[in-house]
Amino acid sequence: MARRFSFAVVVFSASAALGLAGAADAFTSRKSARVNPVSEQVFEVVPIAGGTGLDYWCGAGDYAVRALGAPMSAMVYVSRAMGPSETTNRRSAVQFTLDVNMLAGAEPITNPPINRLNVGDAMQVRAALSFCHQLPTGF
8 A cells, every 4th residue: 555655656746747847938927828939039929718919918018028028118019910829739829029120021010909919010018018907898
């Protein structure tokens, strides 16, 4: 009995350690969106099911500040509109960048409609981060 218990503890401890290693690499925004790097300049926001523009912009602003150390005055741009995730198996993700040169020729559009999320849509990190503190509407 003690032998079985010891084996179970070892297996559980090993699996927990492996699970924590993967979790430490992931970034979760204040609105529970996963944010994953795509390249050195581009990161992808993957919200929970039913995510709105608030979730995408919050994830982008939160990641820019807490993971990348961007100043609040920096601009964050949509570099790829909504589409399948490149970093997970989710169907809805938007890619962002802090580098205006990653827009593939699109002109930056400052303070766009919140749910549009077209390539070139841009706002200050401060404004994007402010969406982390807004309640959903329509309830």
